[in-house]
Amino acid sequence: MPELPEVETIRRGLSKRLIGQKIKSITVLEKKSFQIADEDRIWLEESVIKSVRRRAKVLMIDLDSDYTLLFHLKMTGQLIYREPNSELTDNRNFAAGHPTGDWLMDLPNKSTRVYFEFEDASKLFFNDQRKFGWIKLLPTEKVMEQKFLHELGPEIVDFTQDKIPEKISESTYKQVLSAIRRHNNAPIKAVILDQKVVAGIGNIYADEGLWGAKIHPATVVKDLTDRELRKLLREVKASMTRSIESGGSTMQTFVKADGTKGNYLDLFANVFRREGLPCPRCQTEIIKIRVAGRGTHICPKCQIKH
Ligand SMILES: [Zn+2]
Secondary structure (H helix, E strand, O other): OOOOOHHHHHHHHHHHHHHEEEEEEEOOOOOHEOOOOHHHHHHHHOOOOEEEEEEOEEEEEEEEOOOEEEOOOOOOOEEEOOOOOOOOOOOOOEEEEOOOHHHHHHOOOOOOOEEEEEEEOOEEEEEOOOOOEEEEEEEEEHHHHHHHHOOOOOOOOOOOOOOOOOOHHHHHHHHHHHHHHHHOOEEEEHHHOOOOOOOOOHHHHHHHHHHHHOOOOOHHHHHHOHHHHHHHHHHHHHHHHHHHOOOOHHHHEEEEOOOOOOOOHOOOOOOOOOOOOOOOOOHHHHHHHOOOOOOEEOOOOOOOOO
């Protein structure tokens, strides 16, 4: 489930904590999750972390050895960073990704697949209940040549900048619009979920963007004007920006001040997983339908099919 904004939130949190850290050991509890040969793991245990990057939903940790660790969280992945001898809610600790109570448990636990220990005794745990996620290792210069990265469409704006750009560039609009128009008979929701058209939009931000732009998700592309498509991209971007700026799905937003569990979707979502609740614009009850094989949340009054 983690989408681009969730992975960007992880990148921001880990950048502050990992750069300059030396890896002391790597413990692999599930081989399927750690797709790196044993002989490589051995020399990794001396590497220093140079930078933390992201492309779409792939997190990349660059090492001083000119190799890069790639992480894909898939459905249920989480990264949890813990300082030794610290209170769980200490600001130096950080957890993000798929939101579950694992963030508050003693680690490693039954969902822990791999963990890294650093020279200062802090640890980074890769937890993944369903084991679809993975960690790989590649020479840094080969990373962008990988098919699963090379094929991706553009991102709406560069979310990795400290200050997220206010506007989508004209060249990005043109590139994405022409890619969308190549699927003229397909429902718009299916098209914006296609990672080759535009990278990093999943179910949450598709539903939020379509609601923002007042477009019914089953509308076929040829029935939409360029103006409507531009509005849709702006709304997706606005929703992603709100998610990143609110801290997204992190331990800090998961545990509310009164000790109860928070839902990060409440921080930015208007329709996603809000069926039965009133539309924030017109108060009509939000409903859940199926479009392009995916559960889809809409306001039946604001979002009329063309
Ligand atoms: Zn409405």
